[in-house]
Amino acid sequence: MAYGLSDTALWILYIVSDAAEPCTQQDLCRQCCFPKQTINTAINHLIRDGYLTLETLPGTRNSKRIMLTDTGHALMQTTIDPLKQAEDAAYGNFSDAERQCYLELTRRLNTNLREELQAQLKRRTL
Structure with missing residues (x-):
């Protein structure tokens, strides 16, 4: 809490x-x-x-x-x-390159997670 x-x-x-x-x-x-x-x-x-x-x-x-x-x-x-x-302040401590890297990795994680969840749903319905 x-x-x-x-x-x-x-x-x-x-x-x-x-x-x-x-x-x-x-x-x-x-x-x-x-x-x-x-x-x-x-x-x-x-x-x-x-x-x-x-x-x-x-x-x-x-x-x-x-x-x-x-x-x-x-x-x-x-x-x-x-x-x-x-x-x-925490994000401000990142360099521009670190911020870009963080955003790209977050996008990739979200894409991979979405794809994995869709694949799991598809496997369940087969």
């Missing part, structure tokens, strides 16, 4: 703080690759602690936007903002 938050809660705050558009639980599940129940439990704790609220999105039956409360914004300033600053 960082900052007294579960890893899931920390990632939720991180993603919600960056979201340019309304962020829903379904969006979080896709972005974090956490099970729906894990996201739901963490959101409920953050709501109970006064950091988040849910607001029904217009034109939907049950899709809800996750919103930071004033207390949530204050928490974000003491947790997520310093984390992002540390990330920026």
Whole structure:
């Protein structure tokens, strides 16, 4: 636990703080690759602690936007903002060549992982 938050809660705050558009639980599940129940439990704790609220999105039956409360914004300033600053500083310590290498290796890893997962799915369906 960082900052007294579960890893899931920390990632939720991180993603919600960056979201340019309304962020829903379904969006979080896709972005974090956490099970729906894990996201739901963490959101409920953050709501109970006064950091988040849910607001029904217009034109939907049950899709809800996750919103930071004033207390949530204050928490974000003491947790997520310093984390992002540390990330920026850490990446800033890379040379241009190291940054390019890191990005290329990350792209390759993601491509290889995607291909491997597709191959495993294909083998299961045969």
